[in-house]
Amino acid sequence: MTSVGAGVRVIGSGAATAPQCLTNEDLSQMVDTSDEWIWTRTGIGQRQLCTEETSLAMLAAEAGRQALSAAQLDPQALDLIILATSTPDDLFGSAGQVQQLLGAERAVAFDLTAACSGFVFALTTAAQFIRTGAYRNILVIGADVLSRWVDWSDRSTCVLFGDGAGAVLLQASDETDNLLAFDLYTNGSLNSCLNLPYQGQPKTLIADKQVTQGNYQPISMNGREVYRFAVARVPEVIEKVLFQAQCQTSDIDWLILHQANQRIMDAVGERLKIPAERILSNLAHYGNTSAASIPLALDEAVRQGKIKPGDLLALSGFGAGLSWGAALLRWG
Ligand code: UT7
Numbered sequence: 001m002t003s004v005g006a007g008v009r010v011i012g013s014g015a016a017t018a019p020q021c022l023t024n025e026d027l028s029q030m031v032d033t034s035d036e037w038i039w040t041r042t043g044i045g046q047r048q049l050c051t052e053e054t055s056l057a058m059l060a061a062e063a064g065r066q067a068l069s070a071a072q073l074d075p076q077a078l079d080l081i082i083l084a085t086s087t088p089d090d091l092f093g094s095a096g097q098v099q100q101l102l103g104a105e106r107a108v109a110f111d112l113t114a115a116c117s118g119f120v121f122a123l124t125t126a127a128q129f130i131r132t133g134a135y136r137n138i139l140v141i142g143a144d145v146l147s148r149w150v151d152w153s154d155r156s157t158c159v160l161f162g163d164g165a166g167a168v169l170l171q172a173s174d175e176t177d178n179l180l181a182f183d184l185y186t187n188g189s190l191n192s193c194l195n196l197p198y199q200g201q202p203k204t205l206i207a208d209k210q211v212t213q214g215n216y217q218p219i220s221m222n223g224r225e226v227y228r229f230a231v232a233r234v235p236e237v238i239e240k241v242l243f244q245a246q247c248q249t250s251d252i253d254w255l256i257l258h259q260a261n262q263r264i265m266d267a268v269g270e271r272l273k274i275p276a277e278r279i280l281s282n283l284a285h286y287g288n289t290s291a292a293s294i295p296l297a298l299d300e301a302v303r304q305g306k307i308k309p310g311d312l313l314a315l316s317g318f319g320a321g322l323s324w325g326a327a328l329l330r331w332g
Helices: 024-028 035-042 056-071 095-102 115-131 188-193 223-244 262-272 290-303
Strands: 007-017 020-023 046-049 080-084 108-112 137-145 163-173 179-186 198-206 209-216 254-257 312-319 323-330
Touching (some): 020 024, 056 163, 056 290, 080 095, 115 163, 115 323, 179 223, 188 223, 223 312, 223 323, 254 290, 290 312
Parallel strands (some): 254 312
Antiparallel strands (some): 137 163, 179 323, 312 323
């Protein structure tokens, strides 16, 4: 246990990308689409996809390993691992496998499902454990392998998604609290806009007892509706966290949005009057990697030396639920 009232610091980040590259050109051989359509409507040029040999847990563990190495922290020092994912290898959760792969025997580990908002939800959940004094070192991983659940014959969704993982390591601090503000929302009335639904067939056990057994159906999405939702709600929630922290948009060094569509990122930037050069984008290379997209973009910018200690980051995730949220984080 650490002292009650501890603050939150990020002490490392990591990422892992999937091994095979699928270009827009490749996709145009599979469905009626073109590089030009995908590029102009989304800003995506290619995406990285897992193979049979790469599990979600392996990808997540690699991102975690990198974050531990960046922070020079022994896996045994971890108290908690939160794995934000909607595509676990095992419906009972994949965090246990990640714990084992990392050799973090002391850490309790659990999955958190909030689709593309998963990383922001997991980050803020982790912060609560630190602030209450329950845990000191927490690994937060966002990882998804949506390629398993995409309908590869549906051009309206299959061009969007990729696989990946990203992680940050949070540590309790007595000197500072670098999570300046957060705000999370869900609007379940829009739930049907984005789903990966279970569909079961009735199965009779004995005369009057019936259950269902089945499988998950591929991703279905009302793209226009989700687009409208994101462009309205994301700027609003970022303004709310800025207000909570008594900051201005001009204080933001880096805006790191869920990487769903370049047009969404441009629209949010315009609405908040944040110049394009302060908005991180790696969508061109990875597509929409769901819970992985924010930490993947974040880690890339840290390793490129763009994000420096003391920088103010505004993170915002949005997606299925429909859920959305934002966090204002001082780096380092
Ligand atoms: O992380 C989860 C969050 N998800 C999102 O943020 C997704 C948000 N939505 C979007 O990013 C966009 O709505 C899409 C990229 C999914 C679609 O872009 P859009 O500009 O909203 O296109 P649309 O759905 O309005 O479709 C325009 C046209 C349609 O043809 P008609 O009806 O105008 O003849 C589509 O059939 O584009 C057609 N279309 C395509 N054409 C070529 C749809 N997908 C494709 C495609 N290639 N891949």
